[in-house]
Amino acid sequence: MDTGNSPTTQLLTLLNVSAAKSTKRKRALGEQSPPSKLNKRRPVFAGVQDVHSSRTSSEEDELPTVKEAETDKGVESDQASEIGDVDVGADAEDETQDPYEQHFGINSSTINSTAKEAVDSKSWTTAVSTKRKLGSVAVSVPSGSSSPSSLANGSASISERLKEPFQELQAKLKPDQRDFQNDLLSIVSTYEDLYHTHQSLDAARVTREAIALHALNHVTKKRRRVLKNNERISHATKAGNPAPENIQDQGFTRPSVLIVLPFRSCALNWFDALTEHTPSPSYQIENRARFRREFGLPEGVVDKLAVAEPGTYPRDHVETFKGNVDDNFRVGIKLTRKSVKLFSNFYGSDIILASPLGLRMSIEKENNADFLSSIEILVVDQMDALTMQNWEHFVMSHLNQLPKESHDTDFSRVKPWYLDGNAPYLRQSILFSAYETPEMRSLYNQTLKNVAGKVRTIRTWAPVQVPADLEQNFISFDCSSLKDEPDKRFNYFTTQVLPAVMKSAVQSENTAIFIPSSFDFIRIQNYFKRQGYSYTVLSEYSSNQDISRARQALFNGKKSFLLISERFHFYRRYKIRGIRNLIFYGPPDHPQFYTELLSFPFLDEGVETSDVTCRVLYSRYDWFKMERIAGTKGASQLIKQNSM
Structure with missing residues (x-):
């Protein structure tokens, strides 16, 4: 030997x-x-x-x-x-x-x-x-x-x-x-x-x-x-x-x-x-x-x-x-x-x-x-x-x-x-x-x-503070394998969440989609491109000129969707106007990112909480992220519902 x-x-x-x-x-x-x-x-x-x-x-x-x-x-x-x-x-x-x-x-x-x-x-x-x-x-x-x-x-x-x-x-x-x-x-x-x-x-x-x-x-x-x-x-x-x-x-x-x-x-x-x-x-x-x-x-x-x-x-x-x-x-x-x-x-x-x-x-x-x-x-x-x-x-x-x-x-x-x-x-x-x-x-x-x-x-988390009376819609998808989780999330998003959004004239405009993973970000961007959707992107690779154009396009209504990567928000921390609908493809790692994005619609005058929608897609493997957003007790209930 x-x-x-x-x-x-x-x-x-x-x-x-x-x-x-x-x-x-x-x-x-x-x-x-x-x-x-x-x-x-x-x-x-x-x-x-x-x-x-x-x-x-x-x-x-x-x-x-x-x-x-x-x-x-x-x-x-x-x-x-x-x-x-x-x-x-x-x-x-x-x-x-x-x-x-x-x-x-x-x-x-x-x-x-x-x-x-x-x-x-x-x-x-x-x-x-x-x-x-x-x-x-x-x-x-x-x-x-x-x-x-x-x-x-x-x-x-x-x-x-x-x-x-x-x-x-x-x-x-x-x-x-x-x-x-x-x-x-x-x-x-x-x-x-x-x-x-x-x-x-x-x-x-x-x-x-x-x-x-x-x-x-x-x-x-x-x-x-x-x-x-x-x-x-x-x-x-x-x-x-x-x-x-x-x-x-x-x-x-x-x-x-x-x-x-x-x-x-x-x-x-x-x-x-x-x-x-x-x-x-x-x-x-x-x-x-x-x-x-x-x-x-x-x-x-x-x-x-x-x-x-x-x-x-x-x-x-x-x-x-x-x-x-x-x-x-x-x-x-x-x-x-x-x-x-x-x-x-x-x-x-x-x-x-x-x-x-x-x-x-x-x-x-x-x-x-x-x-x-x-x-x-x-x-x-x-x-x-x-x-x-x-x-x-x-x-x-x-x-x-x-x-x-x-x-x-x-x-x-x-x-x-x-x-x-x-x-x-x-x-x-x-x-x-x-x-x-x-x-x-x-x-x-x-x-x-x-x-x-x-x-x-060990820390016990309390729920994050969001604008009063703002409805948060936490959407779970079934997944029993961590290996299959990215595909399950993508399929659920493209077959369930996105079609429901596209059916609404209000929710299919002025919509920001926050995507934590860089790999998922590229995947969603390619999907939007194939489907011919009206969208623009903000990623960690966006130049200052790209960022300015993307923000203006969403605010002026020239683009319906804005795709935001978590790394972009981590490094740049821009305040973005013109958002009325928020979709979290997955909960962010940083809990303050969640509250910051939910505050963006209210940068514009005259916006009421009833004008804003919020969807959060999650699975049982998002426990750490959900705990920081919904609190330890709230996340336990949400994950338990997802597992039933």
Whole structure:
């Protein structure tokens, strides 16, 4: 049987390549080394000294007193004198009680065969509890998991060097905001996954601050362990003794935190959140001017959203699209003892900020995703905005895979659970969205494998507010298979809904048809074209001239139908006059889109609610969307009627 492409064969190949590049002793695959009992650890800021085998001369200048002892990996090899230069203080608790050591230590107490089997078989025990400011949460734990629950633990383990700036930030917050941050930290600090399904605009900033602190805290502890071990190696070398045999403190590559974002403006916000936790004023941020230049607006450009009169655009649109909204970016951040270095090489970075498209471009360019092989914390922010981009650009399938190349890895220092292929079972995923979609829930249910468990927030929705006395006609169609749902919806719309509309002289004019899916939008557009209907379109690909013509054509009665894609409304948010009849081919993902479109007829003077019609086509698979429009209780009744 050919096993040339098996993970074991690939790993052996990497080991052989790495051994050929170095005279250092390599840990043989399967060799067991007894764990060392290190001294109690002292907190230090993330990024303490970094030595990379391929670093430039300018990077060497930051270590004037250190003679580099190279490792094959290009990770840190600092002398003991560097450790002594670090002002650290003392830890209050033994390192064995530190959640980082319990979860990501050399002998992780979190992972075991029973928990792995439970995760693989989707055997989770779920209980609903209340987490103060986060509200109701569903906590899922695999059978055999020995990880302490955040609901019982309740407090975050933060390094002393990071506590002071964070406490200064919290002192400026309202009590509710502080409690919210503390609730977030109490969950993520135990390295459980977190899926926050109803992130509000008001909580966005304090959320970033808390999660940025957690990311920095994680890198702090990881790098501190490496420095401790570098010190041991240095002492052994100076004493003429063999290098310690039990030092395993690294992954295959250096980056350990990945933050996925939709736009450059979001990356700028996260960068500000990260640097708010750095000690000042001595801390240096290298390439800050370049970063702000490339991720902010060009000099002299005025942001029309920022200067628009209040109420011109909805608040969520302003918060999402103000600033630089380019969606193709990726930047590495390297943390050292006294600086944050932006635009560092991915393999020399600790944190990566990127968009899904930016990551895809990097992967295609390099023909591998090795820089994602050792990600230990994944943060995905504004997932609701990411759904409006191409979801297939997302890179979950590339995380924690065996690298294709060795990248000068010293395998004697790679943690055993990396070598065993268990990294996906320990990676922490932190997901934020303003609402849920089936794709998001599927990602949560099917892709996240963290044996420490996962927490999902639960929200009960109230019906959206619509103009008083406006009749909403919710029309269900029968569908028992998700695979057949697009065809069933199209057939019902073209054979039942549209013919009824065409029979009415009033409803077949001034009619807007809102279509959530881009694929359905093209399908309906082609159908209207074949049938010879009088229509015009507004899509995400419409130019400003196209938009102006389409709006005028509907308002002046030159066209009877206006087809609107959800992506168009998401990106443009135009107010459209001349609408009297609204047909929702499917409920919108964004609930505010529903209320906004229903308000458009009343932009014209003299329009009464009796002049406006509203039809919403839905199936049982539109549960999430219907819940946000009709409310949790109302949607349950509608879906139940549909299933009868």
